[in-house]
Amino acid sequence: MSVGSSYASSKLESDRVPDKFPVGMKILLVDDDPICLAVVQRMLLNCQYDVTTCSEATRALSLLRENKGAFDLIISDVHMPDMDGFRLLELVGLEMDLPVIMMSGDTRFNVVMKGVSHGACDFLTKPVRMEELQNIWQHVVRRKWLDSKEIERSGSVEEADRGRQVTDDSEYASTVNDGIDCSWKYQRKKRDAKEEDDNELDNIDPSSSKKPRVVWSVELHQQFVNAVNQLGIDKAVPKRILELMNVPGLTRENVASHLQKFRLYLKRLSGVAQHHTGLNSPLYGASSNAKVGQLGRFDFQALAVSGQISPETLAALQDELLGHPPCNLAMPTIDQQVLQQASVQRNNSVTFERGIAFGQPLLKGQAVSSFPVWPANDLGALGSASNLGGLNTSQNSNMLMTMLQQPQPQTVPSESNHAINVQRSCLVAPAKSSNKFQVQGNPMHINQDSTIISSQSSANFQPGNAVVPVIQDSAVVTSNSSTSLKTGNNLFVTNHRSTILPSQSLTGISLGTDSGLLNQGSIIVPSQPLNSSQAGSNSILSSQNSMLVPSHLSGSLRTDKNIIPITHNSSLNNSSSLVNYNRLPTQSNVMPSSMKQVLDNLAAVDSFSVPVSMNSQVLSSTGSSTSWQLHSPDISISHPNGTHSLVPSSCNIEATDRLLVKLPDKGLGKNLGFVGKGTCLPSRFAVDDIESPTNDLTNSSAYTGDDGYLQNQDIFGISGTLQSGHCATTSFK
């Protein structure tokens, strides 16, 4: 036995004894550490597996690509010099659909979580012991089994379509741990689809699986993505995709399974950023300089934005967001050309669409066909449906979002009237020194299920006029020294169920005139040196079920006239007011100069009566832990039915350097005044919690620091730096 062999060829297929599975299961072992490689190889050989070793990830990848079907399972180290293990993991999952087991000496929570979110089917701690390797064959079997189940299920065209639609949607909506939980997934399939017989289990030998393996090459996947884009991700059914793709030899089943993986991948993207501590704030600003800064490697690919709102500029993303080890998250990068050429009827938008370019680090200058844009809410239907068809190149592009560790600032100055559209499940992460991501003109911003992470020196997220940045189910995280979330005129920043976390040097959330920051079910947590949330005239800062938590240095939430900081069931911590309402209308032209006025006006608007007497200064910052206290001893808001009342006498909100926001329930009345249902901090709660306004916040649990994670990756892409203390435990009933 040669211990240090770098490439030992595996046995021929014919040598394998099929009926003695898992004997002879073909494993590709990838690790740059020759000692570990030797030891694990020996262990695997002792388990009677077939082992091929590789000390370079790139070599491993080409091996896999050249020899389709040559391997059943891959075991890979996380830290490798030429390629991040997570990246390899991702590519393998997408291109070859093989189970991958990660190994590392680093077993911190966020590292393992990253493995999960990238699709690893297991995570081994180094040093690896023999007994851990003995049962790894289960991952191969499981995958084969599920795959063949899917084929069976998709055999019946219509029913399977419906079934899968339901399944996929429900999986999409409620999957917490991105589809790694195979058995859970399987159970869902079983439930939603037709009942299958147990025949498949008899055939556990993967070599005799009847499913022909399709290798999803880059081109093929591009076609796939285009087809999906055309149809719209929600309406993309395998049959239609297959028709659009028009690839001979490709079967519906192939498309179906690929679609499923694709969706999981996209979901994962939105959740990846949760593990990272870096915070960026995409700031909306009314800047006139449309300048798109990009960092790291990501190409923003212009996507046609059809629909109402398109995402605004994205500030630079922070590599740090990816944490350690380097994140494999692919980042779309904006090609300068793309941006400059983006000239769509009214809007130039660069859209980030979910998608991955497989095997290619960056796809530049490719326009991706648009996904349907979800109207954020009725408020901000400012932009028009703009089809960014004219954006550069063909429609065959994938958005490869690769965010690697080393930031290499690439500024992509965009002309004015460039809009950045971040579609679902996209992670837009401009790297560190990107200056600004400013979109002017009629930019729109949609950010659903995605994460916008602007890195440290990200300046602004400034939409120009008539821009409606909409962030849905996503996390917009700007990093330190991010400037502000400014909305220019006629802007609506709608933040559905998302979190805007401008980090420390966040200047402020300033709304220009006629702008509104509608924050539904979300959290805006500007961190420390947040200046203020200034609302210009006619602006509405409305937070439904959300929490606006400016940090302690924040000046104030100044509301000029015609401004309503309305926080529905939320805590609005600022110097001017703290109001909690139930179901207040989001738009109203109340002009409160004091809270009392606000409440009076609001009371008039709805049947919600809000007798409030409240001191104006409800928020004051205290202490070095950047906490602030709300003093409003007299407040009590009661619902007409008397079911809800808020008595925030004093509330301590602490934001530490790591953006720990704790909402102590001290002084709260029976109802949770400060944190609305389903809002609060991005703690561990599922999507369902947010969507249902009556959800109890007790689901949320506190987490902090590196160990925190967001269970609902669809909603918050915040790293585990928000701690929901009492917030989590107070019940809003």
Add this chain to the structure above:
Amino acid sequence: MENASGLQRQLARMKKDLFDQGYLDEQFDQLEELQDESSPNFVEEVVTLFFRDSSRLMANIDDALQQCPRDFHRLDNFLHRLKGSASSIGAAKMKNECTSFREFCSEGNLDGCLRSFQKVKNDHTILRQKLENYLQLLRQVGPVDKASRSGS
């Protein structure tokens, strides 16, 4: 055969010492478990490989520590590798010292790094010597039942 059993006892004692003194941990047992007819010299091969690879790594670390300005990130990468290798063969002391070293690294504590590195080098040298003796004895004892060989 008195001689053989004496050697075996000696071997077992040597191994127990290594364990008791913290130089090795149970991962080393795993290595010995992997040695069998199909790989009769596995332990020796891996150990040799380790010392070769770790010497190279430590030379890199040495260089990195001398550079100005110190690249702690690069240093950490080396350490991560070194720690991984050490843990793979059960070199406990080295592994633990690497952990401390990395902490100093993350703090940017150059002084701590230098002290820690010195310890790592010492551990490395001592372990090498001890394992050489052990392996020599192991070769002398020859292929033995695993049951009788595992003394600790």
